Amino acid sequence: MLSTVASLAASAMLIRSVANDFLPHEVQDFLSSTFRHLSRHFCSQFTIVIEEFQGLSLNQVFEAVDVYLGTKVTLETQRVRLGKAEKGEKLETNMERNEEMMDVFENVRVKWKMICTPLQSVGLGHLNSSLRSEIRSYELICHKKHKNKVLNSYLPYILERSKIIKEENKAIKLHTSSYGRWDHNATKLDHPMTFNMLAIDLELKKELLEDLESFSKGREFYRRIGRAWKRGYLLYGPPGTGKSSLIAAMANHLNYDIYDLDLTIIQNNADLTSLLLTMPSRSILVIEDIDCTIKLENRELCFEPRDGQKMTLSGLLNFIDGLWSSCGQEHIIVFTTNHRERLDPALLRPGRMDMHVHLSYCNFSAFKQLVLSYLGISNHKLFDQIEGLLRDVEATPAEVAGKLMKSSDIDTSLQGLVEFLQSKRTELEKGSKNGNIDRHDCSNVKNDNYFLM
Ligand SMILES: Nc1ncnc2c1ncn2[C@@H]1O[C@H](COP(=O)(O)OP(=O)(O)OP(=O)(O)O)[C@@H](O)[C@H]1O
Numbered sequence: 327m328l329s330t331v332a333s334l335a336a337s338a339m340l341i342r343s344v345a346n347d348f349l350p351h352e353v354q355d356f357l358s359s360t361f362r363h364l365s366r367h368f369c370s371q372f373t374i375v376i377e378e379f380q381g382l383s384l385n386q387v388f389e390a391v392d393v394y395l396g397t398k399v400t401l402e403t404q405r406v407r408l409g410k411a412e413k414g415e416k417l418e419t420n421m422e423r424n425e426e427m428m429d430v431f432e433n434v435r436v437k438w439k440m441i442c443t444p445l446q447s448v449g450l451g452h453l454n455s456s457l458r459s460e461i462r463s464y465e466l467i468c469h470k471k472h473k474n475k476v477l478n479s480y481l482p483y484i485l486e487r488s489k490i491i492k493e494e495n496k497a498i499k500l501h502t503s504s505y506g507r508w509d510h511n512a513t514k515l516d517h518p519m520t521f522n523m524l525a526i527d528l529e530l531k532k533e534l535l536e537d538l539e540s541f542s543k544g545r546e547f548y549r550r551i552g553r554a555w556k557r558g559y560l561l562y563g564p565p566g567t568g569k570s571s572l573i574a575a576m577a578n579h580l581n582y583d584i585y586d587l588d589l590t591i592i593q594n595n596a597d598l599t600s601l602l603l604t605m606p607s608r609s610i611l612v613i614e615d616i617d618c619t620i621k622l623e624n625r626e627l628c629f630e631p632r633d634g635q636k637m638t639l640s641g642l643l644n645f646i647d648g649l650w651s652s653c654g655q656e657h658i659i660v661f662t663t664n665h666r667e668r669l670d671p672a673l674l675r676p677g678r679m680d681m682h683v684h685l686s687y688c689n690f691s692a693f694k695q696l697v698l699s700y701l702g703i704s705n706h707k708l709f710d711q712i713e714g715l716l717r718d719v720e721a722t723p724a725e726v727a728g729k730l731m732k733s734s735d736i737d738t739s740l741q742g743l744v745e746f747l748q749s750k751r752t753e754l755e756k757g758s759k760n761g762n763i764d765r766h767d768c769s770n771v772k773n774d775n776y777f778l779m
């Protein structure tokens with residue numbers, strides 16, 4: 327039946343093209359609309375055209391399809407466009423002009439075509455593409471019985487997938503603020519620190535990774551329990567123990583941008599609020615050295631800026647868990663301090679910061695991680711001596727790392743570290759003879775390292 331109708335339609339089209347030269351316009355129009363209707367009725371194809379531009383702006387569906395199809399290159403693909411991601415060494419592929427590609431989604435086969443039309447042939451109407459030599463669009467072709475599935479499931483799936491793909495390839499940015507706004511030109515965070523390289527207690531590392539992991543996958547959980555999707559960390563410990571390095575490792579691990587907030591340049595509570603409101607989802611807000619930047623002991627007045635308005639501790643606390651709860655999503659806030667004991671108890675009270683992380687002096691376990699990263703070794707004749715020395719003296723990971731970097735020769739580096747630790751011990755002994763010893767016992771770092779509030 328179908329083939330009979332199709333051949334009828336084909337013959338009709340032939341007759342129409344021959345008749346066109348002889349028939350009046352009205353009859354020609356009638357015939358062509360009838361033929362169009364007939365072919366639409368019997369054609370089993372459904373086609374969606376996705377153009378690169380919508381008016382003057384980029385069509386986000388086009389962009390998403392471009393990203394998604396780039397990851398679908400198969401052995402059958404004959405030509406692809408190649409580029410490099412902003413981050414890392416990864417090469418990115420995209421579908422090349424006038425190529426075709428098949429994709430399967432929940433047992434539905436679809437064909438994709440990238441169509442490129444040279445600009446001369448489409449006229450000057452497309453102002454948006456004045457700098458381009460062609461207009462690009464994607465065509466999706468499938469059986470029309472799958473129309474609903476394609477529109478309601480497949481295309482939303484592509485939008486979602488492309489977001490994830492872009493997220494994986496994006497460079498992490500470091501944002502700073504001025505005049506109550508985040509600067510437009512964020513710098514690329516090229517900090518190579520990862521959790522693998524971070525020399526901290528192994529249990530703590532595992533706990534932190536699990537915490538971050540469950541946070542980033544916690545959208546449904548936070549919605550179910552009616553809490554804002556945010557998590558606060560207070561990192562405390564002496565200078566050079568890895569607080570800033572941990573923040574970089576967190577950002578690299580989660581692929582979140584960092585928003586570095588300098589409280590000393592904030593004029594008033596309103597500035598704080600506006601900064602919060604303009605911070606996008608999947609970001610880490612960092613307030614470093616919170617004990618030094620402003621005097622937080624005083625709940626009323628932290629400092630008096632030029633215009634007479636105030637920024638108060640309660641403003642800051644509202645910023646953390648008042649307004650914070652009602653806007654944005656997937657935010658992490660990190661405070662760092664060298665002196666946790668100097669902070670206002672209101673800032674430390676349970677529930678305000680979810681996790682307090684103590685980063686401390688280098689113990690032997692941290693040393694072994696550092697030496698593996700820096701010198702690539704996991705054993706050496708000087709290790710026993712170093713273990714003993716690290717039990718006796720306080721050396722920060724930054725100090726130990728500095729010694730390990732001194733020479734490319736392993737023996738020289740480790741010998742340098744031994745001498746450095748010995749000189750610290752001599753100092754300590756002198757001090758203890760004079761009766762002014764006040765040192766932290768770093769052998770119990772594991773237990774003291776963190777606690778959940
Ligand atoms: N735990 C660590 N693991 C690996 N490297 C570390 C660690 N701690 C410090 N370092 C090294 O020392 C350098 C300084 O550390 P970092 O800036 O993270 O310390 P900090 O605790 O933020 O210090 P401050 O309190 O002065 O801000 C880092 O760039 C890194 O090379």
Ligand SMILES: [Mg+2]
Nearest residue numbers: 569570571614
């Ligand atoms: Mg720091």
